[in-house]
Amino acid sequence: MLLNVSYNNKEITRKIDEEVGKPFPLKERWALGGIGSPKLFITEASLEIRNLLILDNNLDSCNVELRPKGIIVRFRSLLETFALVIPYYKLTIYKGDFAVYSIYRDHYFIKVRSDTKAIQKFFKKLMDYKADNAPTNIEDL
Template sequence: MIFNTSHINKAYFKQSTNILGKPFSLFEKIKIKGVGSGRFIIAELSPKLKPKNTINSDINYSNIELRPKGIIIHFTNKLNCYSWVIPYYRLVIYNTKTLSIHSNGHFIKFIKNKNYHDNKNFISKMTDLKNEFLNLDYYNG
C-alpha cells in the first residue's frame, strides 16, 4: 500500500500498524543497532507507484524503515512525501546492477553508488529480519 504522508495521515498510521506491527521500542532499536537506512537514490519506480502529478526532478531519494513484520519505504517527489508499506511475506529483493525491491507487482530500483555501499549492513539486517520472521532457516547456511 502506498500512502501520501506529506501531512498527518491517520489511515497510514492505522494501516501500517495493523500490517507491520508497532514500531520497535527504544530498547529493541538499540539491540538491533538501528531501524532506519541511510538514503538511497531512486533509479526507477514502477508505473503504479509513481504518484499522480509526478514531476521528474533531478534526483529522488528514499530511505527504508524496519518494522517487526515488514518494511516501509519512504520517498519524495518535490514537496510530497510517500510511504510504501510492504509486509515481509510479500517482500522480494533483487541485487543485480541495481538494488530492486518488489512487492505485489510493483517495484522500486535503487542506484548502486556510495549510498548503497554505506547501506550494505542495513540490507543484510533487513534480509535477516525477514528470514527470521518467516522462519526461513534454510537460508542461514
Template sequence: MVLNISYDDKRQEDEINNFVGSSYTFWQSLKMRGSGSQKLIIKQSHDVFKPYLTQRNSTKYCNIELRPRGIGLRFRFKLEAIGWFIPYEHLEIIFSDNHIHLNDTTTQYFMQLEPSHRSKIDQQFMDKLLTLKQ
C-alpha cells in the first residue's frame, strides 16, 4: 500500500494500523533497541515509485520502520512524505552487506536500497526484521 502520509488523517492512520499494526510505543522500541533502520539510499524501484523519485541532482533517502505485522518504508517527495507499507507475509527480502532488495509479492512492487554513510547494512536491524518476519 503506497500512501501520501504528509498530513494527519485518522482514517488513513487506522487503515495503516489495520494493515501492518500500530507503531511500537517508546518503551517497546527502547526494549527492542530501536525499531527503525539507518538512513538508506533508494537505488532502484518499481515504476509506480518513479514519479516520486525522478528529481534531478537529488539523492533519494528513505528509512524502514518495523511494525508488529509489517514494515513501513518512508521517503520524501518535494514537501510530501510517502509511505509504502508491506505486511510480513507479503514481504520478500534479499540482502547482503551492501544492499537490501524489498519486494511485495502481491503487487510486485520492489525497491533496492543501499546504506548512505556506512559501507554495510546494520546487521542488528536486519536480524530484528528477519525475526519479526518469521
C-alpha cells in the first residue's frame, strides 16, 4: 500500500496501524537497538514509485521503520512524504550482486545500496525480527 503521509490524517494513520501495528514503545525500541534504518540510497524502483521520485531533482533516498507486524519504507518527492507499508507476510527481501538490497511487496519494489556495515547490520536485524515474528499460518493474521 503506497500512501501520501505528508499530512496528519487519522484515517491514513488507522490504515497503517491496522496493517503493520502501532509503533514500538520506547522500552522496546531500546531493547531492539533502534527501529530505524540509516539513510538508504535508491538505485531502482517500481513504476509508480519511480514516477513519484522523478518529479524533483533531489538524490533519491529512503528509510525503513520496523513495526511489530511489518515495515514502513518512507521517501520524499517534491515536498510530500510517501510511505510504502509492507506487512511481514507480504515482505520479500533479496540481497543482490553489487551490494544492493531489494525490498518487494506485491508489484511494488525499491532497490537500495548497501555499501556500509550499518546498512547490512540493519537488514540482518530486520530479517531476524521478521523470522521471529511473522505469522506462520493464516489464522495468525
